[in-house]
Amino acid sequence: xxxSIAIGLAEVKVSRSPDDVxxxxxxxxxxxxxxxxxxxxxxxxxxxxxxxxxxxxxxxxKYVDSGITMLLDLMIQAGAQxxxxxxxxxxxxxxxxxxxxxxxxxxxxxxxxxxxLTFTKMGIKPKSEEVGGKIGRTVRLYVANGRYTxxxxxxxxxxx
Amino acid sequence: xxxxxxSKKIDFNNLQEIILHGFQNAAKGFSGMIxxxxxxxxxxxxAISLKDIPMFLGSPENDAVxxxxxxxxxxxxxxxxxxxxxxxxxxxxxxxxQPFGTTTQLGQIERxxxxxxxxxxxxxxxxxxxxxxxxxxxxxxxxxxxxxxGAILDVIIATxxxxxxxxxNDKVLMFQSNFSIGNRETxxxxxxxxxxxxxxxxxxxxx
Numbered sequence: 445x446x447x448s449i450a451i452g453l454a455e456v457k458v459s460r461s462p463d464d465v466x467x468x469x470x471x472x473x474x475x476x477x478x479x480x481x482x483x484x485x486x487x488x489x490x491x492x493x494x495x496x497x498x499x500x501x502x503x504x505x506k507y508v509d510s511g512i513t514m515l516l517d518l519m520i521q522a523g524a525q526x527x528x529x530x531x532x533x534x535x536x537x538x539x540x541x542x543x544x545x546x547x548x549x550x551x552x553x554x555x556x557x558x559x560x561l562t563f564t565k566m567g568i569k570p571k572s573e574e575v576g577g578k579i580g581r582t583v584r585l586y587v588a589n590g591r592y593t594x595x596x597x598x599x600x601x602x603x604x
Numbered sequence: 605x606x607x608x609x610x611s612k613k614i615d616f617n618n619l620q621e622i623i624l625h626g627f628q629n630a631a632k633g634f635s636g637m638i639x640x641x642x643x644x645x646x647x648x649x650x651a652i653s654l655k656d657i658p659m660f661l662g663s664p665e666n667d668a669v670x671x672x673x674x675x676x677x678x679x680x681x682x683x684x685x686x687x688x689x690x691x692x693x694x695x696x697x698x699x700x701x702q703p704f705g706t707t708t709q710l711g712q713i714e715r716x717x718x719x720x721x722x723x724x725x726x727x728x729x730x731x732x733x734x735x736x737x738x739x740x741x742x743x744x745x746x747x748x749x750x751x752x753x754g755a756i757l758d759v760i761i762a763t764x765x766x767x768x769x770x771x772x773n774d775k776v777l778m779f780q781s782n783f784s785i786g787n788r789e790t791x792x793x794x795x796x797x798x799x800x801x802x803x804x805x806x807x808x809x810x811x
Contacts, residue, residue, distance in 0.1 A: 453655050453761065470664040470754020473762050494765050539759050540672065540747040551762040580755020582665050597667055597751055
């Protein structure tokens with residue numbers, strides 16, 4: 445039986461239980477970053493809110509850059525190997541469709557930029573991603589097989 | 605918002621009165637637009653954690669419509685009107701004077717009508733506050749979002765998170781009210797999220 449585990453704002457979770465499905469519901473400008481070790485069948489999902497952690501003290505998983513570092517550390521501590529990790533990401537939409545608002549508050553794009561920069565620094569690269577645009581997404585990571593799916597309003601769930 | 609709700613600088617009874625007056629005027633503006641009497645139900649002030657916002661309206665995956673405005677001027681903040689998807693279509697039917705059920709999707713024209721709802725309720729709300737306090741502020745053009753509740757609310761969360769980093773784990777103040785239309789009660793949530801410092805200004809001006 446699938447056991448759905450909601451990953452809320454600024455949360456991160458790693459699981460090796462094959463029944464677990466890690467879910468980040470309704471991501472707008474937030475990013476849902478998944479890592480999966482296919483040998484150990486271990487998956488982790490991060491629900492990051494803001495692009496850059498400036499003071500390094502506050503909640504690591506709230507920010508894209510420190511959150512990715514934290515997720516990678518958690519995976520490695522649990523036995524995963526960095527060179528085996530399959531990384532996927534989705535989210536980072538610009539929800540505000542009015543020009544006077546979106547230019548000032550385009551956190552979605554800044555989140556995406558921060559993720560890409562962090563991956564480059566770490567020498568890792570997402571295998572697939574579906575980011576940006578103007579639409580919210582629900583993200584699921586199936587721990588049993590590493591299936592990473594997105595679903596948008598009025599659409600079917602699909603793997604990326 | 606890092607203000608403590610018990611902060612001595614702010615007279616909360618006074619503030620609540622100001623905001624309620626704003627809500628009532630917003631309802632009046634809305635009533636005029638749709639030709640039906642709209643009433644303010646259960647206006648309340650809530651101190652909630654930003655993290656808990658997505659759960660506030662049921663599942664964050666529910667389909668909804670969010671009409672969002674920024675407020676700029678002497679005071680600043682965010683206004684968000686959130687309607688369940690089907691209720692938003694009923695409001696479009698009311699505006700277009702057609703039977704309920706006529707609108708089955710939200711295209712450009714329908715979204716533009718809903719943007720007008722945001723314009724009007726925002727302006728009426730701020731006008732009422734200006735009348736009472738002399739504090740002047742104007743709304744930006746509204747953004748209409750048709751999406752999952754969680755994605756819509758990310759706008760508030762990301763903006764608050766940027767404005768005040770300490771707010772993320774703290775409580776934020778939120779003024780919330782539902783409206784009823786005619787004899788139908790609709791779950792239109794009208795939220796005002798003041799930027800830091802705004803409540804002190806409003807409270808001081810209202811005394």
